[in-house]
Amino acid sequence: MSSFRAQKMAKKKQEILRSAAAVLVEKGYQGTTMEEIAAKLLMTKGSMYYYFKNKDDLLYQCHLMIMEICLDGIEEVIDSNLTPVEKLRSAIKEHILLATSEKSMFMALSKPNHSFSEKQLQEVLELRKRYSHYFDRIIHEGIDKQVFCPVDVKMVRLIILGALNWIQEWYDQNGPQSAEEISEAYASYLLKMLMVVKG
Amino acid sequence: MSSFRAQKMAKKKQEILRSAAAVLVEKGYQGTTMEEIAAKLLMTKGSMYYYFKNKDDLLYQCHLMIMEICLDGIEEVIDSNLTPVEKLRSAIKEHILLATSEKSMFMALSKPNHSFSEKQLQEVLELRKRYSHYFDRIIHEGIDKQVFCPVDVKMVRLIILGALNWIQEWYDQNGPQSAEEISEAYASYLLKMLMVVKG
DNA sequence: ACGAAATTTAAACACAAGTTCAAAAAATAA
DNA sequence: TTATTTTTTGAACTTGTGTTTAAATTTCGT
Numbered sequence: 001m002s003s004f005r006a007q008k009m010a011k012k013k014q015e016i017l018r019s020a021a022a023v024l025v026e027k028g029y030q031g032t033t034m035e036e037i038a039a040k041l042l043m044t045k046g047s048m049y050y051y052f053k054n055k056d057d058l059l060y061q062c063h064l065m066i067m068e069i070c071l072d073g074i075e076e077v078i079d080s081n082l083t084p085v086e087k088l089r090s091a092i093k094e095h096i097l098l099a100t101s102e103k104s105m106f107m108a109l110s111k112p113n114h115s116f117s118e119k120q121l122q123e124v125l126e127l128r129k130r131y132s133h134y135f136d137r138i139i140h141e142g143i144d145k146q147v148f149c150p151v152d153v154k155m156v157r158l159i160i161l162g163a164l165n166w167i168q169e170w171y172d173q174n175g176p177q178s179a180e181e182i183s184e185a186y187a188s189y190l191l192k193m194l195m196v197v198k199g
Numbered sequence: 200m201s202s203f204r205a206q207k208m209a210k211k212k213q214e215i216l217r218s219a220a221a222v223l224v225e226k227g228y229q230g231t232t233m234e235e236i237a238a239k240l241l242m243t244k245g246s247m248y249y250y251f252k253n254k255d256d257l258l259y260q261c262h263l264m265i266m267e268i269c270l271d272g273i274e275e276v277i278d279s280n281l282t283p284v285e286k287l288r289s290a291i292k293e294h295i296l297l298a299t300s301e302k303s304m305f306m307a308l309s310k311p312n313h314s315f316s317e318k319q320l321q322e323v324l325e326l327r328k329r330y331s332h333y334f335d336r337i338i339h340e341g342i343d344k345q346v347f348c349p350v351d352v353k354m355v356r357l358i359i360l361g362a363l364n365w366i367q368e369w370y371d372q373n374g375p376q377s378a379e380e381i382s383e384a385y386a387s388y389l390l391k392m393l394m395v396v397k398g
Numbered sequence: 399a400c401g402a403a404a405t406t407t408a409a410a411c412a413c414a415a416g417t418t419c420a421a422a423a424a425a426t427a428a
Numbered sequence: 429t430t431a432t433t434t435t436t437t438g439a440a441c442t443t444g445t446g447t448t449t450a451a452a453t454t455t456c457g458t
Contacts, residue, residue, distance in 0.1 A: 005426095005434080012435095030229030033415060045416080047436050055416065155384045158369065159362040166361025185354045193392045204404075204456090211405095232445060244446080246406050254446065 013051050013061075015041055020062045025168065029059065060120045067127040070098060074134045084142030088194070089187045091138060095164050096183035100171050132157060139194070148194040160190050212250050212260075214240055219261045224367065228258065259319045266326040269297060273333045283341030287393070288386040290337060294363050295382035299370050331356060338393070347393040359389050 019040040023032045034045040034055055052058040073094045077087050116124070135157045142148030163186065171179070218239040222231045233244040233254055251257040272293040276286050315323070334356045341347030362385065370378070 009434095028227055028229060030227060034417090035415075044437060046418085046438070049417070050435065151388065152384055155381075156388055158365070159385060159388055162362040162365025162368075163358040164361070165365055165368075166357070169361075169364075170357065182354075185351055186358060189350065189355055189358055189392050193388050197396055208404095233447090234445075243407060245408075245448085248447070249405065 009051070014065075016048065016051055016058070017062050017065050020058055021066060024059060024062060032059070034058075056115050056117075056120075060116055060124070063124050064127070067124065067131065070095070070131055071127065071134075073098060074131060078134055078137065084138055084145060084147055085191060087138045088135075088142065088191060091135060092160065092164065092187045092190060093183040095161075096167060096186060097179055099164065099168050100173075100179040100182070132161065135160065142194065146196065149196045151194065156193065159193070163190065208250070213264075215247060215250055215257070216261050216264050219257055220265055223258060223261060231258065233257075255314050255316075255319075259315055259323070262323050263326070266323070266330065269294070269330055270326065270333075272297060273330060277333055277336065283337055283344060283346055284390060286337045287334075287341065287390060290334060291359065291363065291386040291389060292382040294360075295366060295385060296378055298363065298367050299372075299378035299381070331360065334359065341393065345395065348395045350393065355392065358392070362389065 016037065020032070020037045022040070023036050027036075034048055037058075038045045038048055048058065052061070074091050077090045077094065080087065080090075082090060136153050139148060139151070139153045139156060143150055143153075167182065167186075171182070215236065219231070219236045221239065222235050226235070233247055236257075237244045237247055247257065251260070273290050276289045276293065279286065279289075281289060335352050338347060338350070338352045338355060342349055342352075366381065366385075370381070
C-alpha cells in the first residue's frame, strides 16, 4: 500500500545522503553544514529534519552507506576465483575508483572525534575493521600460496590502505592522470612490495 | 635591550603554536577552537589576540612552523653522504618520527578549504612542494645509480607519502607498536617497492 | 618603591550554524 | 472537488565560537 510513499521517502533519503557524502568528503566533518547539503538539492536546511533526526544521524547514516558500497565491492573480489595477485590488484583498483569517482571513503570519520554516540561509533569502526580484514585475507592467501613473500600482514595492509586513502587529498578530476591510470600504477607498485624475488 | 622582551614574546608565540599544532592535528581545522588552544596553556582565549591577529593567522603560522621542522629534517638527509637507499630510509623514518611524536604534519591543511588568503595558501603549498621534491630527488638519485629500478617517480612518491601521512589516522601512543618499530617496517617494505630484482 | 610599559583577564558583542515549530503548500485518496 | 495526510518552508530560537575592548594585573627599568 504505502510502499509507494515509503519508496519515495527512501529515495529522497538516498539523495540527501549522497549530497551529504559529497560535502563531507570535501569539507570534513566540522566543515559540513546542513545548509550546504540542502542547497545542493535545492532544499532548505529545515526540511532535512523531516528525514533525519539531526546532523549526527545524517552523517552517521552517510558513513554506513559509504562503507556498504566499499564492502560490496571487496566482497565480490573476495568471492571470485582470481589468484591472490589479481584479487589484490582488483581490490586496490576498486578502492581507488570508488575514492575518486564516487568520491566517498571512510576518510571523513578518520579519528573518532565526532559527537557520534558510542553505539554509532562502534558500528562504523566495526564495518571498517571488516573492510581491512578482507585485505588481510587476500594477503594471507597470497603468502600461503607462496606468491607473496612472508610479511607483517597488518603493516603491509596499513601501508596499502594509507597510500590509497591519501589519494583523495590530491586527486583532481581535471588533473593530467585519470583514475584508471592512477589505479594501474598504484596496483603494480604496491604489489611489487609483496612479490617474491625469483632468483 | 628589549631583546629580552622580544625573546620572551617569541617563546610564548612558540608555545601557542605548539599547542595549536596539537589541537589542529587532532581536531582538524574547523574543529580547532581558540579556547582549546588557550586552555592547554592555562590561558584565556582573549590573550591569544595579543600574539596573533586572528585564528587564521595563528593556524597559518602553525603550518609554517610544522613545515619548517619537516624541511630541516629532510634537508639534513639530502645533504648527507648516505646512499640513496639509506637516504630514503632515513627520510621515511624521520617523517614517521615527526608525525607520531611531534604529532604534526601537513595533514591538517590537506585540501585548500580554509579561509587562508591566497598568499598564505600559496606559501604553504610551496613549502609542501619543496618537501615532496626532496623525496623525488632521492628516488631519482637511486634510479640514476641503478640501485632503484626505473619507476614513475611522482607516483611512487605519492604512494610513500600517502602511506606515511596516513599513520596519524591510526597511530596510538599507547598502542602495541612503537613509532620506532613502525618506521623500521614501513621503510623496509616501501623500499622493496623500489628495489631492483637481482637475478 | 614608583611609574610606565607589557600582558592578561573577563565580559560583551557578532555571527554562523544546528534545531524547532507553526503555518503554508503539495500530494493523495475519497 | 474536498478532506486528509505528507512535505516544505521560513522565521525564530539556541548555542558555540571568533573577536573586541576597557579595565585589572604583572613585569621591569630606574
